[in-house]
Amino acid sequence: MKEKIWKQISEVRTKSPLVHNITNYVVMNNTANALLAAGASPVMAHAQAEVQDMVNIAGALIVNIGTLDEYWVESMELAAGRAKEQAKPWVLDPVGAGATPFRNQVLQSLLKLQPSVIRGNASEIMAITNVPGGTKGVDSIHESVDAVSSAKHLNQQTGSVVCVSGAADIIIHESRVVKLSNGDPLMSKVTGLGCTASALIGAFVAVNPADPFLATVSAMAFLGVAGELAARKSAGPGSLQLNLLDVLYSLPQEEFMSVIRIEEKNEE
Numbered sequence: 001m002k003e004k005i006w007k008q009i010s011e012v013r014t015k016s017p018l019v020h021n022i023t024n025y026v027v028m029n030n031t032a033n034a035l036l037a038a039g040a041s042p043v044m045a046h047a048q049a050e051v052q053d054m055v056n057i058a059g060a061l062i063v064n065i066g067t068l069d070e071y072w073v074e075s076m077e078l079a080a081g082r083a084k085e086q087a088k089p090w091v092l093d094p095v096g097a098g099a100t101p102f103r104n105q106v107l108q109s110l111l112k113l114q115p116s117v118i119r120g121n122a123s124e125i126m127a128i129t130n131v132p133g134g135t136k137g138v139d140s141i142h143e144s145v146d147a148v149s150s151a152k153h154l155n156q157q158t159g160s161v162v163c164v165s166g167a168a169d170i171i172i173h174e175s176r177v178v179k180l181s182n183g184d185p186l187m188s189k190v191t192g193l194g195c196t197a198s199a200l201i202g203a204f205v206a207v208n209p210a211d212p213f214l215a216t217v218s219a220m221a222f223l224g225v226a227g228e229l230a231a232r233k234s235a236g237p238g239s240l241q242l243n244l245l246d247v248l249y250s251l252p253q254e255e256f257m258s259v260i261r262i263e264e265k266n267e268e
């Protein structure tokens with residue numbers, strides 16, 4: 001699996017897919033820079049007059065509800081609807097799911113448009129499946145393992161690959177489960193690294209639309225390893241943000257292979 005994952009990372013670097021993001025104001029800059037560092041080509045666009053045309057030319061779409069409003073929700077539905085029509089991969093980041101009824105309603109209508117991948121933190125994934133327990137705005141108050149049964153349920157209900165992020169990143173599709181144990185606790189002190197994870201999944205699913213599970217595992221492994229290596233040379237969140245871009249840009253294969261911690265299970 002590690003070799004297959006590295007192949008995906010190389011393909012993003014060489015193919016440089018166009019990734020269309022409808023994302024939040026907080027992370028537009030971080031996520032565009034992370035996509036560029038990884039080798040992809042980002043575009044942020046949310047005008048209703050152009051989102052469908054942008055989906056037509058992009059390799060994948062990301063819909064991130066971080067700072068949504070009514071106008072943006074219509075843009076998201078138009079774009080995701082076009083992606084569904086064209087069988088083009090799209091990724092849903094349910095930022096702040098469970099925090100307000102508005103977010104929950106919007107998510108239920110976006111789920112009908114069949115995202116290829118859903119990536120959220122544990123509280124968000126639990127909230128989408130109506131598990132009571134709460135959330136702290138956009139930050140998780142649960143561990144990834146707490147959300148595994150919700151993630152399995154969500155995968156069965158939607159057919160989407162589901163990724164729960166956190167200290168462990170857990171990716172679920174049908175009987176397949178992958179657990180990645182890279183990253184660093186300092187990553188939770190930089191805003192937008194969950195959103196960065198979702199944006200990177202978009203780049204990977206654009207180069208491998210036939211296997212969104214492998215694409216998601218690869219993107220999460222890449223971010224986790226890069227974040228862990230970047231944290232080792234960072235004094236705090238400020239330098240981590242910069243160092244992460246540098247590591248995403250230049251991470252060599254041998255270092256990736258020696259740092260990745262991955263467990264696979266097939267529960268058939």
Ligand SMILES: Nc1ncnc2c1ncn2[C@@H]1O[C@H](COP(=O)(O)OP(=O)(O)O)[C@@H](O)[C@H]1O
Nearest residue numbers: 121165166167182183184185187188193194224
């Ligand atoms: N406690 C932690 N230990 C190690 N890595 C972490 C930790 N918290 C977050 N990360 C890393 O940050 C990434 C973003 O995840 P997360 O913080 O769960 O997203 P969000 O910002 O959406 O809540 C994870 O995929 C993981 O690589």
Ligand SMILES: Cc1ncsc1CCOP(=O)(O)O
Nearest residue numbers: 024026066138192193194195
């Ligand atoms: C702080 C904040 N508020 C609305 S969106 C956002 C960014 C959330 O980013 P992430 O989910 O990656 O931490």
Ligand SMILES: [Mg+2]
Nearest residue numbers: 095121194195
């Ligand atoms: Mg998030």
